[in-house]
Amino acid sequence: MSKHIIVGGGVYGAAVAWHLASRGEAVELIEAGSIASGASGGPGRRGVRANGRDQREIPLMVRAREIWPALHETLDTDPLFETTGQIQLFEREVDLAPMEVRAALQTRLGIESRVLGHDEVREFEPEVAPMVRGGLYCPGDGVAFHKATTLAYAAKARAAGAVLREGVAAARLIEKDGRVSAVQTADGEEIPVEGKLLLFCNAGVKPLVAPWIDLPLWSRAFLVAVSAPLAHNPVRHLVGHASRTLSLKREPDGRLMISGGRPGRWDYVTGRGTPIQEEVDLNVADAVAVYPSLDGLEVETADTDHLEAECIDKIPVIDSLPGNEHVLYAAGWTGHGWAIAPAVAELMRDWVLDGTKPRLLEPFAFGRFG
Helix, strand or coil: CCCCEEEECCCHHHHHHHHCCCCEEEEEEECCCCCCCCCCCCCEEEEEECCCCCCCCHHHHHHHHHHHHHHHCCCCCCEEEECCCCEEEECHHHHHHHHHHHHHHHCCCCCCEEEEHHHHHHHHHHHHCCCCCCCEECCCCCEEEEHHHHHHHHHHHHHHCCCECCCCEEEEEECCCCCEEEECCCCHHHHECCCCCCCCHHHHHHHHHHCCCCCCCCEEEEEEEECCCCCCCCCCCEECCCCCCCEECCCCCCCEECCCEEECCEEECCCCECCCCCHHHHHHHHHHHHHHHCCCECCCCCCCCCCEEEECCCCCCCEECCCCEEEEEEECCCCCCCCCCHHHHHHHHHHHHHHCCHHHHHHHCCCCCC
């Protein structure tokens, strides 16, 4: 039996390792840090959001929605997912027509969605500011514990026989006779590739495949701010915003997560991020502008320690390496690959076992860039 090698111990690497090992495949996963120490780690919960996605991702989200509610039972762990509904608020009249069109499109593709008017949005979120005109509501969306999910996948993978090695960084791919034959680690070890090689190390994928292709990706450290416990948390749903860099998630311990895509400062030498105070202040200011009762909110944690890869067209690249059909990669999740992970992991498993790229992954091919 050929051994499959996986690079990257985030949710994708851990999930695919389990899917393959549970079907009797030999799997070895290497992770530069520890499991869930990269973009799959960090504080709080992540949004499991269909609302506002690129339409090419919607079929993946439809399948992911079927998986998430019972995933904790499959992984033998505590509940991971909570259905909260998601509302993308808007303040500008110009945003109404696009939201009406998006609601119709999402509903047609299998994601129930509707536009809330001025009064109706206040039935869902009573404390939004007067200038909020309405919102696009997606009742099936929710939140999930991302680190706990990743660790649960990893535990199941180990139990199924997969070898997961932490503190082992991939430095480059070794080519022999035109074929990728091994992964060389930062310590000089050469890990032979007998079966498939799967690259799920996100920001680390681009340099590994650079000798073959130039992926249109770049890396950013995103800010995730978490408040001190609130005596009163006015946010009832998973909340986004059409014109502000803002995402709000109500945490089960009384805290509020404030994110949305504001940057931190990344140090490639230390592999750590540093929050930019101005960005923290702007994120909080947007939250207070939309929910005035949050005035005086204290930020307890400002996390920028999780590097994310962004793609030029805001959806991931999922493909095989030119001339090396046994090397599969997925990168450039642009901060929203989390929600579709259970569905994409299934498809990657099928690709490995069947040898054919699943139809739902075709829109994410590198060839779309010409």
